[in-house]
Amino acid sequence: MMQLGKRYTCASCGSVALCCTAGSGEVHCCEQAMVPMEAKSLPSSD
Amino acid sequence: MDSANIITILTMAAQGFGDRVALGPAGSGTTYADLLTLSGQVGDWLAGADADQFVLVDVNSDLMPALLFGAALAGKPFVPVNYRLADDRLRRIVERTSPSLVVAEPSAVKRVEGIAGVTVVPRDAVPGLIAQTTPRLEPVEGSDIAVLLFTSGTTGEPKAAVLRHDNLFSYIVSTVDFLSADADECALISVPPYHIAGVAAVLSSTFAGRRIYYLEQFNAEEWVKAAAEQSATHAMVVPTMLGRIIEVLERTGERLPALRHLSYGGGHMPTATIAHALELLPHVDFTNAYGLTETSSTIAVLTPDDHRVANASADPAVRMRLGSVGRPIPSIELFIAGPDGKPVAQGESGEIWVRGTQVSGEYLGVGSTLKDGWFRTRDAGRLDADGYLYVEGRLDDVIVRGGENMSPGEIEDVLRQHPAVREAAVVGIPDSEWGEAIAAMVVCHEGESVSQETLQKWVRASLRSSRVPELVVFRDALPYSETGKLLRREIRSEISPSA
Numbered sequence: 118m119m120q121l122g123k124r125y126t127c128a129s130c131g132s133v134a135l136c137c138t139a140g141s142g143e144v145h146c147c148e149q150a151m152v153p154m155e156a157k158s159l160p161s162s163d
Numbered sequence: 164m165d166s167a168n169i170i171t172i173l174t175m176a177a178q179g180f181g182d183r184v185a186l187g188p189a190g191s192g193t194t195y196a197d198l199l200t201l202s203g204q205v206g207d208w209l210a211g212a213d214a215d216q217f218v219l220v221d222v223n224s225d226l227m228p229a230l231l232f233g234a235a236l237a238g239k240p241f242v243p244v245n246y247r248l249a250d251d252r253l254r255r256i257v258e259r260t261s262p263s264l265v266v267a268e269p270s271a272v273k274r275v276e277g278i279a280g281v282t283v284v285p286r287d288a289v290p291g292l293i294a295q296t297t298p299r300l301e302p303v304e305g306s307d308i309a310v311l312l313f314t315s316g317t318t319g320e321p322k323a324a325v326l327r328h329d330n331l332f333s334y335i336v337s338t339v340d341f342l343s344a345d346a347d348e349c350a351l352i353s354v355p356p357y358h359i360a361g362v363a364a365v366l367s368s369t370f371a372g373r374r375i376y377y378l379e380q381f382n383a384e385e386w387v388k389a390a391a392e393q394s395a396t397h398a399m400v401v402p403t404m405l406g407r408i409i410e411v412l413e414r415t416g417e418r419l420p421a422l423r424h425l426s427y428g429g430g431h432m433p434t435a436t437i438a439h440a441l442e443l444l445p446h447v448d449f450t451n452a453y454g455l456t457e458t459s460s461t462i463a464v465l466t467p468d469d470h471r472v473a474n475a476s477a478d479p480a481v482r483m484r485l486g487s488v489g490r491p492i493p494s495i496e497l498f499i500a501g502p503d504g505k506p507v508a509q510g511e512s513g514e515i516w517v518r519g520t521q522v523s524g525e526y527l528g529v530g531s532t533l534k535d536g537w538f539r540t541r542d543a544g545r546l547d548a549d550g551y552l553y554v555e556g557r558l559d560d561v562i563v564r565g566g567e568n569m570s571p572g573e574i575e576d577v578l579r580q581h582p583a584v585r586e587a588a589v590v591g592i593p594d595s596e597w598g599e600a601i602a603a604m605v606v607c608h609e610g611e612s613v614s615q616e617t618l619q620k621w622v623r624a625s626l627r628s629s630r631v632p633e634l635v636v637f638r639d640a641l642p643y644s645e646t647g648k649l650l651r652r653e654i655r656s657e658i659s660p661s662a
Contacts, residue, residue, distance in 0.1 A: 121179045122341025122370075135336055137171050138178065156340045159492060161350075161371070162426045162452035162461040163363040163399055 119144065125151035167332035168302050169309050170235040172370050173199050179342055184374050186225050188393070189349065192374065198228060203298025205233025205289070210303045212237075214264040214282065216311065218257060219243040219356060220275055221268040221286055223377040227356050228365045230266060230289075231310075235328070238305015242323075243357035244313060246271050256313055256321065257281055310362055311527060312456050323527035324456045326362075334459040334521035335366045337494035344373035348423075351395035353381040353404070360399055360429060363460035373397060383407035387417055394421035399452075401429035401647030406436050412443055419444065428452040428461070430647045431556070431572055433579050433586075434486045441474050453488035453554060455540055459521040462497065463552050465489030480547070486576065487551040495519040499546055500539070512570070514558055515544040543570055560651055562591035564599050567629055571651075574622060574630050578603060581621050583613040586641050589632065590651050592659035602658045603632040606641055634658065 119125075121139040126132065127146035134144050134151055144151045173195070176185070181196035193201070209217055217234040219227070219242065234241035242260055244253065246268060253274060257265060261280035269285045276283050284292065309328045313321040350368050352375055354360040368375050376393045378385055381404055390398065400408065405427055412418065425440075425447050432451065441449060448467035454460045465488055473484040491497040498506045499513040507513040516537045524538035525531045532538065543555040555561070555570035562569050571589035578587035586606040594600035607613060615635040622631045636658055642650040 122175060124336070137175055156343070157338070157493075159338050160426070160448065160450040160464060160466050161367065161373075161397055161424055162338070162428070162450055162454075162464055163360055163367040 118142075120153075124154040126154050127151050166307055166328060168235055168328045169331050169335075169366060170202070170232055170302055171332065172335055172366055173202060173232050174300070175341065176369050176372060180372050183346065183372055185369065186228060186375050186377075188376070189347075189374065193225065195369070195372075198232070198369075199300070200298050201229040201293075202232035202236060203300050204293035204296045205229050206236025206303070207296040207299040208293045209233055209237035209239055209264065210299060212264045212282070214239065214262050215306075216240050216242050216260040216263040218260050218263050218265040218281075219267075220246045220253070220257070220265060220271045221356065222246065222379040223352065223356055223361070224286060224379070225377060226266075226286060226289060227361075227377070228369070228375070231362065231365055235309055236299050236302050238303040240306055240308040240311045241362075242311045242313075243355075243361070245355070245357045250274055254278060259323070260311075312357065312359060312362070314456050322529065324523065325525040325527055326359075326456075326459055326523050327525075330459045330521050330523045331362075331366060333494070333519075334363070334461075335370050337521070338461060338492060339367050339370045341370055342372045344368075344371040346372075347394070348373040348396045349376055349393055350374070350397040350399075351376050351378065351386065351390050351393065352399070353378040353386055354399060354401070354429075355380065358429075359454070359456040359460050364399060383411045387411045387415065387419070390419050390422060391417055395419075396421055396423045397426075398422070398424075399426045399428070402427060402432040402436065403430070403643050403647040405432070405440060409436065409440055409443060420446065422447050424448045424450065424467075426450040426452050428454065428488075430649065431554070431575075432486075434576060435579060437470075437485055438474060441470060451488050453552065455542075457522070457524050457538060458495075458517060458519075458540075459523065461492065462495045462517055462519070462521075463488045463491045465551075469551075484547075484551050487547070487553045490550050490552065491517075494521065497552070499544060510545060510547065512543055512545045512555060512568070515540045515542045515552070515554070557651075560590070562589070562599050562601055564591070564594075564601060564629060565597045569601075569630055574601065574603070574626065574632065577622050577625050578605060578618060578632075581613065581618060583607050583611040584618075588641050588649055588651065588654050590655045590658065592634070592655060594633075600634070601630065601632045602634040602636070602655075604636050604638055604641060604654050604658065606638055612637075 119136045129147035176195040177199040184192040185195045186193040265283045310326040311323045451465035452461040453463040496518040518536040524533045574589045591599035642653045
């Protein structure tokens with residue numbers, strides 16, 4: 118399940134994908150599933 | 164993949180939390196779903212207009228986000244222009260956007276009418292014009308430029324900084340977590356729409372799901388009143404704004420209990436001002452954000468924890484960090500370059516160079532100024548041993564006296580620490596012996612006064628004698644732009660008319 122707004126990264130090449138539309142299935146890169154990234158902890162600056 | 168488009172920020176928000184209020188008062192404002200519809204209507208209207216650029220000559224209004232997102236849907240650059248410019252300068256800028264469609268504040272319509280290829284629409288007429296359109300929800304194939312911002316160059320005509328969809332989209336995705344705002348959060352926005360912070364605020368707030376409440380323009384009394392009435396939890400201000408806000412808070416006793424987070428940037432924050440703010444508002448998280456128009460806003464942050472640690476520390480090196488802009492954000496590479504473009508030794512001053520996908524470094528008609536992706540900021544700075552960045556001002560403002568480079572900020576900080584001094588600005592003026600001599604313009608606290616000699620002694624007590632101002636002039640106020648930038652050029656030409 119792809120979660121809206123979640124970022125996924127490729128453990129091999131470091132590419133990052135952003136889920137812009139929620140849906141089933143998973144995103145692949147370098148012939149493997151991309152892994153969800155941790156939330157960032159930057160303070161709001163704008 | 165398809166190129167990024169900032170409209171995705173809004174379509175995601177409408178998909179994820181469409182019922183949340185995006186804009187206006189908490190109970191009756193515009194929801195994200197409504198904002199998407201409105202933006203789609205603006206997009207349809209604009210797509211059919213005989214215009215390459217979409218210009219805004221206006222103060223803040225609730226229409227601004229729909230115009231920004233609508234332009235993205237129409238595939239046309241959004242060009243918010245400084246409405247405070249003198250008539251001739253404003254017209255020259257609008258002429259350069261032709262063929263264009265201009266939305267103007269009603270009283271500004273006359274100022275930009277009659278330019279070839281430019282259609283002017285009063286802001287009040289927009290709702291009627293878009294009412295009959297069918298909301299366009301997919302972007303038209305068009306320009307990949309999202310926003311053009313005219314920057315006030317030190318010489319010549321202003322340059323139009325190009326911010327592509329890729330720059331802004333990657334900035335938002337790498338600095339803001341989607342739907343990270345609690346349902347009660349509200350950002351009070353008082354920076355003008357033609358400032359990068361005004362553009363970034365719309366995008367960041369939308370992606371986080373934080374309600375925006377606009378002030379038409381900044382005024383300290385109105386700001387405090389709106390922050391209290393709207394229970395604003397977040398706000399961004401420039402240093403001069405914070406100084407005035409503090410004065411109002413002290414006078415009225417208001418302490419804004421709902422406020423959680425205040426970020427500041429856009430100029431050097433006097434250490435005394437921020438230390439005072441930390442004392443007055445202990446419940447608020449402060450963030451210092453450093454960035455430029457050409458970098459799509461923030462590239463370094465001094466976090467709330469950094470503020471607390473520095474303010475509580477007895478170690479001068481740690482305490483000094485209150486005057487830094489913190490550390491580069493993870494998606495930005497940064498180093499300090501010498502005149503040869505190579506990194507200087509750790510701790511030394513030089514020019515701040517940055518690289519990252521949010522960095523544009525591009526101007527319309529000039530092209531990209533990046534070399535291997537690196538953007539020369541023209542800001543002087545240094546990094547301490549822990550990676551904290553100190554911005555020393557514009558490279559052009561560095562004073563070269565007898566072959567020695569010195570930053571005005573260092574001398575200004577010392578002057579400001581004198582109990583009689585409220586504000587101070589230091590500039591270089593032509594000098595036949597030294598090349599440049601140091602001159603200071605000083606504003607005293609009300610009812611206070613101090614002599615040139617006393618201030619010279621004061622500076623000599625903490626800095627090398629070469630840094631003592633040869634001349635100190637006293638004024639009632641320093642000249643600032645409306646976004647809080649100190650106008651050093653004006654100070655220089657006032658002190659030394661031949662400069």
